[in-house]
Amino acid sequence: VQLQASGGGLVQAGGSLTLSCVPSGRTLGFNAIGWYRQFPGKQRDLIAVISYGGNTKYVDSVRGRFTISRDNSKNAAYLQMDNLRPEDTAVYYCNGSPLDFISDERGRPYHHPMASWGNGTQVTVSS
Numbered sequence: 001v002q003l004q005a006s007g008g009g010l011v012q013a014g015g016s017l018t019l020s021c022v023p024s025g026r027t028l029g030f031n032a033i034g035w036y037r038q039f040p041g042k043q044r045d046l047i048a049v050i051s052y053g054g055n056t057k058y059v060d061s062v063r064g065r066f067t068i069s070r071d072n073s074k075n076a077a078y079l080q081m082d083n084l085r086p087e088d089t090a091v092y093y094c095n096g097s098p099l100d101f102i103s104d105e106r107g108r109p110y111h112h113p114m115a116s117w118g119n120g121t122q123v124t125v126s127s
Contacts, residue, residue, distance in 0.1 A: 001027040002114070003077070005035075005094045008121030015084050019121060021077040021094035030096025033070055033077040034111030037090040038120065044093060049102045049111045050077060057102045057109035062088075084125045091120040 007019040021033065031052045038044040048058045048068040056068050065084075070077040077094055095113035104110040 001025045002116050002118035003030070003033070003094045003096050004118040005092055005121040008092060008123040010124045010126065011084055013084060013086055013125055013127050015125070016080070016082045017084065017123060019079040019081065019092055019094075019123075021079070023075050024118060027075055029072065029075045030098075030114075031100035032097040032102050032111055033068075034095055034097065034109075034113060035066075035068060035077070035079045036093045036095065036113075037088075037123075038093065039090050046109055046111050048079060049109050051100050051102045053100075055102060059109055081123070084123075086125045086127045089123060089125050091122050093117060093120040 002024045003021050005021050034046050034049040036044045036046050047062050050056045050068045050070050065082050067080040097112045099112045
C-alpha cells in the first residue's frame with residue numbers, strides 16, 4: 001500500500017493550495033507521515049513531517065507558510081500551502097513510515113519513508 005498525493009495545480013504567486021495524501025488500498029495506517037518535493041533534476045527532499053500524535057516539523061523554506069495535518073481515522077494527511085512562491089514549483093509526494101520519529105539529533109525534520117512511493121502531484125506557481 002502506498003500513499004498517493006493529489007491536489008496539485010497551477011496557482012499564482014501568493015495563492016494557496018491544499019494537497020491530500022491518501023492510501024492506495026487498505027492499510028492499518030502509518031506512524032509518521034512526511035511530505036516531500038522534488039525539483040527537476042534534483043533529489044526528493046523532505047519538507048514537512050507529522051507524527052501519529054500530531055507533532056510537526058518543517059524545513060525553514062516552508063515554515064510559517066505550509067501546514068501539515070492528518071486524519072488518522074482515514075489514514076490520510078494534508079498539506080495546506082499558503083503564500084506560494086514560484087520557487088515552490090515542484091512535484092510533491094507523501095509517504096508513510098513505520099517509525100514515529102520526526103526529528104534528528106539536531107532537531108531537524110526527519111522521516112524514514114517506506115520503500116515504495118506513490119505518484120506525486122505537480123504544483124506550479126506562476127509569478
